Amino acid sequence: MRLVPKRPRFSSIWVSRAAGRQTVQPLKASYTPLSPHKRLPFFLLPFLMASSAFAELRATGDLGVVIERETGSAIIVNTTRHKTLAKVEGLGDLSHASVVFSRDQRYAYVFGRDGGLSKIDLLQDKVEKRIVQAGNSIGGAISQDGKLIAVSNYTPGGVKIFAADTLEPVADIPARYADGKLSKVVGLTDAPGQRFVFSLWDAGEIWTADVRNPQQPVIQKYPNIGKEPYDALMAPDGHYYIAGLFGEPGLALLDLWQPEQGVKRILPDYGKHDEKLPVYKMPHLEGWAVTGDYLLAPAIGRHEVLVIDKKSWQLVKAIPVPGQPVFVMARPDARQVWVNFAFPDNNQLLVIDTKDLSLTKLLTPGKGVLHMEFTPRGEQVWVALRDDNQVVVYDTATLQEAARLPVQKPNGIFFTSRAHKIGL
Amino acid sequence: MRLVPKRPRFSSIWVSRAAGRQTVQPLKASYTPLSPHKRLPFFLLPFLMASSAFAELRATGDLGVVIERETGSAIIVNTTRHKTLAKVEGLGDLSHASVVFSRDQRYAYVFGRDGGLSKIDLLQDKVEKRIVQAGNSIGGAISQDGKLIAVSNYTPGGVKIFAADTLEPVADIPARYADGKLSKVVGLTDAPGQRFVFSLWDAGEIWTADVRNPQQPVIQKYPNIGKEPYDALMAPDGHYYIAGLFGEPGLALLDLWQPEQGVKRILPDYGKHDEKLPVYKMPHLEGWAVTGDYLLAPAIGRHEVLVIDKKSWQLVKAIPVPGQPVFVMARPDARQVWVNFAFPDNNQLLVIDTKDLSLTKLLTPGKGVLHMEFTPRGEQVWVALRDDNQVVVYDTATLQEAARLPVQKPNGIFFTSRAHKIGL
Numbered sequence: 001m002r003l004v005p006k007r008p009r010f011s012s013i014w015v016s017r018a019a020g021r022q023t024v025q026p027l028k029a030s031y032t033p034l035s036p037h038k039r040l041p042f043f044l045l046p047f048l049m050a051s052s053a054f055a056e057l058r059a060t061g062d063l064g065v066v067i068e069r070e071t072g073s074a075i076i077v078n079t080t081r082h083k084t085l086a087k088v089e090g091l092g093d094l095s096h097a098s099v100v101f102s103r104d105q106r107y108a109y110v111f112g113r114d115g116g117l118s119k120i121d122l123l124q125d126k127v128e129k130r131i132v133q134a135g136n137s138i139g140g141a142i143s144q145d146g147k148l149i150a151v152s153n154y155t156p157g158g159v160k161i162f163a164a165d166t167l168e169p170v171a172d173i174p175a176r177y178a179d180g181k182l183s184k185v186v187g188l189t190d191a192p193g194q195r196f197v198f199s200l201w202d203a204g205e206i207w208t209a210d211v212r213n214p215q216q217p218v219i220q221k222y223p224n225i226g227k228e229p230y231d232a233l234m235a236p237d238g239h240y241y242i243a244g245l246f247g248e249p250g251l252a253l254l255d256l257w258q259p260e261q262g263v264k265r266i267l268p269d270y271g272k273h274d275e276k277l278p279v280y281k282m283p284h285l286e287g288w289a290v291t292g293d294y295l296l297a298p299a300i301g302r303h304e305v306l307v308i309d310k311k312s313w314q315l316v317k318a319i320p321v322p323g324q325p326v327f328v329m330a331r332p333d334a335r336q337v338w339v340n341f342a343f344p345d346n347n348q349l350l351v352i353d354t355k356d357l358s359l360t361k362l363l364t365p366g367k368g369v370l371h372m373e374f375t376p377r378g379e380q381v382w383v384a385l386r387d388d389n390q391v392v393v394y395d396t397a398t399l400q401e402a403a404r405l406p407v408q409k410p411n412g413i414f415f416t417s418r419a420h421k422i423g424l
Numbered sequence: 425m426r427l428v429p430k431r432p433r434f435s436s437i438w439v440s441r442a443a444g445r446q447t448v449q450p451l452k453a454s455y456t457p458l459s460p461h462k463r464l465p466f467f468l469l470p471f472l473m474a475s476s477a478f479a480e481l482r483a484t485g486d487l488g489v490v491i492e493r494e495t496g497s498a499i500i501v502n503t504t505r506h507k508t509l510a511k512v513e514g515l516g517d518l519s520h521a522s523v524v525f526s527r528d529q530r531y532a533y534v535f536g537r538d539g540g541l542s543k544i545d546l547l548q549d550k551v552e553k554r555i556v557q558a559g560n561s562i563g564g565a566i567s568q569d570g571k572l573i574a575v576s577n578y579t580p581g582g583v584k585i586f587a588a589d590t591l592e593p594v595a596d597i598p599a600r601y602a603d604g605k606l607s608k609v610v611g612l613t614d615a616p617g618q619r620f621v622f623s624l625w626d627a628g629e630i631w632t633a634d635v636r637n638p639q640q641p642v643i644q645k646y647p648n649i650g651k652e653p654y655d656a657l658m659a660p661d662g663h664y665y666i667a668g669l670f671g672e673p674g675l676a677l678l679d680l681w682q683p684e685q686g687v688k689r690i691l692p693d694y695g696k697h698d699e700k701l702p703v704y705k706m707p708h709l710e711g712w713a714v715t716g717d718y719l720l721a722p723a724i725g726r727h728e729v730l731v732i733d734k735k736s737w738q739l740v741k742a743i744p745v746p747g748q749p750v751f752v753m754a755r756p757d758a759r760q761v762w763v764n765f766a767f768p769d770n771n772q773l774l775v776i777d778t779k780d781l782s783l784t785k786l787l788t789p790g791k792g793v794l795h796m797e798f799t800p801r802g803e804q805v806w807v808a809l810r811d812d813n814q815v816v817v818y819d820t821a822t823l824q825e826a827a828r829l830p831v832q833k834p835n836g837i838f839f840t841s842r843a844h845k846i847g848l
Contacts, residue, residue: 057547060483061529061843080527080570103504103800105485105529123481144803146486146504192757192802193821212821238757239716257759257779292663333616333662333846335681355681376527376844378616379568397617397636417844419485420800422757 058085060105060416063122064373066384066391067097067110069411074110076122079375079382079415082393082403086125092116092132097412098139101419102164103146108414109164111140117151119167122416129167133160141190141424148214150188150196157182159198161214170214177203187232187243187285189423191256199229199243199252206232206243206254206263225252225263233285234423244285245271253313266313271300286424289330289337291354296337298325305339307357319357321350327371331396332378336360340369340383349383351399361399365392370410376417384410482509484529487546488797488839490808490815491521491534492832498534499831500546503799503806503839506817506827510549516540516556521836522563525843526588527570532838533588535564541575543591546840553591557584565614565848572638574612574620581606583622585638594638601627611656611667611709613847615680623653623667623676630656630667630678630687649676649687657709658847668709669695677737690737695724710848713754713761715778720761722749729763731781743781745774751795755820756802760784764793764807773807775823785823789816794834800841808834 062080073089091097093114100109107128108120115134118127134153141150148170149162158174175183183202191197196209206225210218227247234241243252249272250265283298294316295308305325307317323345330337339350346369351360368387375381380402383392386409393403418424486504497513515521517538524533531552532544539558542551558577565574572594573586582598599607607624615621620633630649634642651671658665667676673696674689707722718740719732729749731741747769754761761776770793775784792811799805804826807816810833817827842848 057530059526059528059530059547060485061525061840062527078528101485102483103486104483104502106481106483123483144801192759194803237716237759239759292661335616335661335663377568377846379618416485420841420844422801 058123060122062416063105064382064413064415065099065108065110065120065122066382066407066410067094067099067412067414068408069094069097069386070409072112073408074108074120075407076120076125077382077391077405079380082405084405084407088120088125088127090127090130091118091120092130094411096138099412099414099418100140100142100149100424101414101416102142103419105416105419107164108416109140109142109149111137111151113137115151115153115155117149117162117167131162131167133162133169138184138186139188141188141196143190143196143211144192144194144422146419148211150190150209150211152185152188152198154184157184157200157202159185159188159196159209161196161211161217171211171217173207173209173217173219175200175203175207177205186230189232189234189241189286190238191234191241192238192422195256197232197234197241197254197256199225199232201228201230201246204228204247206241206252208254208256208259220259222254222259222263226250226265231285233288236290236421236423238422242266242285242288267308267315269315270297270306283324283326283328289328289334291330291334291337294354296328296330296352296354298328298339305337305352317357319352319359321359322362323348329372329374330354331374331381332376336378336396338372338381340372346370363394363399365394365401366390371412373413373415376415382413382415384413386411482547484546484840486840487529488806488837489523489532489534489544489546490806490831490834491518491523491836491838493518493521493810493835494833496536497832498532498544500544500549501806501815501829503804506829508829508831512544512549512551514551514554515542515544516554518835520562523836523838523842524564524566524573524848525838525840526566527843529840529843531588532840533564533566533573535561535575537561539575539577539579541573541586541591555586555591557586557593562608562610563612565612565620567614567620567635568616568618568846570843572635574614574633574635576609576612576622578608581608581624581626583609583612583620583633585620585635585641595635595641597631597633597641597643599624599627599631601629610654613656613658613665613710615658615665616662616846621656621658621665621678621680623649623656625652625654625670628652628671630665630676632678632680632683644683646678646687650674650689655709657712660714660845660847662846666690666709691732691739693739694721694730707748707750707752713752713758715754715758715761718778720752720754720776720778722752722763729761729776741781743776743783745783746786747772753796753798754778755798755805756800760802760820762796762805764796770794787818787823789818789825790814795836797837797839800839806837806839808837810835 064077066075072091075087076085092112096113110118115137116132118130121128136155137153161171183200188198194212206222208220226245229243230246232243241254250268252263253266254263289296297306304318323341325339337352349363353360366385366388370386371384373382391405391407395402488501490499496515499511500509516536520537534542539561540556542554545552560579561577585595599609607626612622618636630646632644650669653667654670656667665678674692676687677690678687713720721730728742747765749763763774773787777784790809790812794810795808797806815829815831819826
């Protein structure tokens with residue numbers, strides 16, 4: 001028996017299901033309090049409101065969202081000032097959550113475990129709209145033009161597409177396969193050319209959906225890609241889509257520049273792990289690091305980070321690391337790769353120098369290192385410490401702490417710069 | 425005699441020097457007009473103002489600035505709605521101009537030809553501050569942490585550094601060389617590790633400035649890099665800095681991951697052009713396209729786009745094109761490269777498919793195709809048509825026009841997504 005949790009992205013244990021309320025609890029306001037001084041005549045109040053509204057002017061380039069897994073809430077942060085701007089509640093079950101951003105970076109779309117899709121207004125610190133679009137959901141993506149939100153669902157298995165502005169349904173793509181059953185869908189990402197790409201867990205297929213006409217998505221199916229694709233990665237330029245296989249070793253590769261060549265199997269030994277090594281947490285594929293000629297990826301079970309040649313898709317090297325790696329993420333300039341680990345080593349954070357693949361430093365930021373997000377130009381990294389109820393910010397050049405913020409059980413950090421990226 | 429204009433970036437002819445006024449002329453307001461209806465009691469006005477302020481809420485992820493070269497003005501555009509939001513005037517001589525953005529994407533810093541440095545507030549459609557910091561300036565950059573603005577100057581030759589928030593001077597780096605004279609400075613970019621890199625035209629040197637302590641920049645000088653570096657390119661990951669040489673053929677390469685190896689000469693034949701081929705416009709280095717394994721670069725004088733291997737720095741191929749290329753720019757997913765041309769072919773725009781380096785289409789959008797900017801995820805490209813007083817927007821998948829906007833003599837287009845990029 002393989003000790004692999006089935007869908008363990010941010011954590012393999014699901015604890016809470018928060019209530020569905022849509023409330024807002026501002027933490028620290030950046031503007032002058034509105035309460036008028038008693039000696040001020042009442043008619044001046046609107047003037048104060050007007051000026052406070054202007055004082056509140058907020059640009060969106062340095063904002064982010066940190067998911068609080070157990071309370072179904074998220075905090076809005078400012079990465080320049082290391083500040084929490086507001087808390088937004090009522091986002092449902094966030095035991096697993098992911099976030100994409102609107103083209104203008106005003107809205108964060110939060111995909112919850114319970115099929116909830118919440119649209120947060122980062123300028124007004126509130127839930128603009130929330131729908132529960134399926135019974136059991138795993139993630140989502142935003143189309144290249146920013147007009148469509150796609151959600152990948154377990155129940156009912158398939159992809160649903162919504163208008164990004166209203167969250168009204170636009171298209172439904174049931175993941176129907178051979179015997180008419182619906183497959184769970186995983187590894188959904190956007191791709192250039194107004195497409196979405198995703199994998200069918202039960203069917204062992206990869207599908208692409210061209211949504212240039214959103215009412216009538218054009219589906220291309222790639223069958224027999226391997227057993228039980230469980231997650232996928234899109235290269236940052238949208239060229240390659242790679243699905244990890246749970247049911248057999250190896251990875252399934254689709255070259256989106258040459259889709260007519262079909263899906264091929266690469267790294268046939270990937271995932272072939274020692275039965276005596278229990279896997280405490282399945283690594284994320286979306287956290288793979290693309291650096292120059294190499295792809296750095298977490299081994300499954302083994303205490304290794306694998307270095308893969310991007311041209312030949314051959315293994316170049318296995319770097320020994322002090323635990324089972326989960327996220328292997330490159331700093332935006334690709335000079336550093338940061339690695340976190342599964343339990344019991346989830347208090348550690350390793351920095352690798354990609355110049356020579358040497359280990360730069362092993363940090364111990366706190367308990368339950370679950371996720372990381374680099375600032376857009378890489379000068380800092382924010383790290384979620386679930387069990388310490390904190391986010392810690394590091395300067396990536398000095399590896400010194402720059403800040404700590406209190407956050408309740410943080411399990412995911414997402415910055416608005418994602419709005420401008422391909423393949424998330 | 426080589427017919428090469430000395431510093432011909434956006435155009436080799438400088439026409440106007442706009443007055444130094446700092447005025448704002450909103451073109452189309454996205455909010456309700458403020459003028460109160462006559463029947464409304466006056467005390468309601470502030471309420472209206474308050475609500476209009478809220479209605480005006482503007483995110484900054486899909487904004488941009490288009491430079492109007494002859495009127496010393498810029499327009500603020502929204503790339504989602506293809507709309508002009510406002511015109512900002514009083515920016516001085518913009519016959520050559522470049523723009524960087526603050527970390528939060530609220531402010532655009534415009535570097536003008538006259539040494540002017542203007543800070544535009546994209547949320548309030550106004551010039552927040554403007555200084556004339558030198559007599560003759562060529563460009564600028566913003567530090568990795570967003571706190572410092574560096575400007576490269578011809579007169580007096582050197583780099584000046586200012587606080588991004590106040591534009592107060594922080595440091596002065598005179599470009600003093602061998603005989604005590606000051607060199608003109610070109611090719612200034614930011615680099616990871618809170619550094620700036622630039623080239624000294626008269627001295628034939630590359631300098632790096634570590635500004636982690638901004639009051640005391642730590643300078644590293646690389647002498648004898650070749651005669652008259654005239655512009656430079658930073659690789660998008662900040663790994664390589666490449667200066668073009670005006671005084672001799674070839675390019676000067678600095679590997680910022682291994683600066684101890686010094687500067688080496690690459691592509692020794694680059695720039696060795698036929699004396700019978702007049703060069704109507706020196707190509708931009710900053711517009712080089714990095715795509716997978718290749719760098720696509722404009723030949724000088726010849727009607728060719730050069731394909732250079734990024735590993736060996738050898739020429740792979742010269743693609744014949746219908747004019748002297750100026751900008752050779754990659755769509756963000758690197759699948760397409762767009763090329764514009766010098767006079768008399770500056771009514772054309774060529775699209776190259778990087779999959780096989782074939783020519784996809786030759787477009788004729790209008791007169792005076794000066795500059796292009798891709799939307800962050802590459803679905804559209806904005807093209808400046810100086811002599812048609814227009815910006816045209818193309819869908820990059822269909823190559824169909826998506827919009828045209830009136831703009832007075834546009835010569836540069838800059839989107840806020842640049843705030844998140846390295847090496848600009």
